[in-house]
Amino acid sequence: MFTRSDFPAYIRSAGHFKLYEIDSPSCKKADFCELFWCLEGKGCFELDGQHFLVHPGDVWYYPKGSLHSFHPAGNFFHYRWFTIAGRQASVLFEITGIPPGLSFGGNCPEELFGKLELLIRQSTRAKRLEQMSVGFEILCRAASGIRQKRPVNDYLLEARNIIDHDFANPELNIQRLADILHVNRVQLSRGFPRQFGVSISTYLRNLRLKKGMELLRRTNLSIEDIAKAAGYGSANYFGKVIIAATGQNPSCHRNELPGLRKSQGKDPAA
DSSP: OOOOGGGGEEEEOOOOOEEEEEOOOOOEESSSEEEEEEEEEEEEEEEEEEEEEEOOTTEEHHHHHOOOEEEEEEEEEEEEEEESSSTTTTHHHHHTTTOSSSEEHHHHHHHHHHHHHHHHTTOOOOHHHHHHHHHHHHHHHHHHHHHEEEEEEEHHHHHHHHHHHTTTTTSSSHHHHHHHHOOEEEEEEHHHHHHHOOOHHHHHHHHHHHHHHHHHHHHHOHHHHHHHTTTOOOOHHHHHHHHHSSSSGGGTTTTTTOOOOSSSSSOOOO
C-alpha cells in the first residue's frame, strides 16, 4: 500500500476561486509550494515585506515554507491554483525556471487546471502520477509565458490607472509605481511618455493641480484640507504650486460658483 510520502513530490490540492473586496485577506505559512494563475480582476500579494499586483495572465509562486499573504486589489480577484508538496516540490519550479513571486504566464491553461481538479479526487498510484504529469505541464506553460514577457502596454495602462485612482497619495511617485508593478523604474519612466505623450511626473502633477483648483472653486474646505485631498504634502507647498501655475495665491480662486460662502478663518497658504 503506497502513501503520498512514497513520492518525492506530489500534487496536494487544486482548484479555482473568486475573492471579493469584502473578503478577509488570506494569510498562512505553508509547508508546500503554491502556484496562482490570475483569470480576472487583480490580486495584491506580499513577499519579503513588499507588495505586488497580480493581473490577468500573471502567475504567482509561493515557495515551500513562505508566508502566503494575499487579497483582492480591486472589486474581486479570480484565479486558478494548485499546490505541490513533498521534499522535492521546489525542484519542479527550479527546473522549469519559475522564480518566487510574480511572473507573466500568459493565457491560463484552464483545461489543464480543470483536469487536475478531477484527478485530485482519485488516489491510486497511476492517478497520482497522472496528476504530476498535468501539474508539470502547467508549470511548463507558465515558464513559456515568462519567456514571452508581459506586453508593454499592460503595465503602462495599469500605471496610468493607479495614478488616476491614487494621485491624492503624496507618497505616490515613479519609484512607488515601479515597486507596485514590479517593473524597472527606468523602463517605466521611458515607456509612459511614449505611450501617453506625457511624463509620469507631469501627468501626476496635472491631476493634483486640477483636483486642487476644483476644490478651491467648489468647496469651503480649508487650504490645508484641500492640499491633503489633492495629494500635496503641505498647504505651503500647495500654495506655491498654485501661484506658479496661475500667478495668484489660492485665496484668489476661492468659491467662484455662486451660492458658496467664503471659508472662515485665515488660509495657511494665502
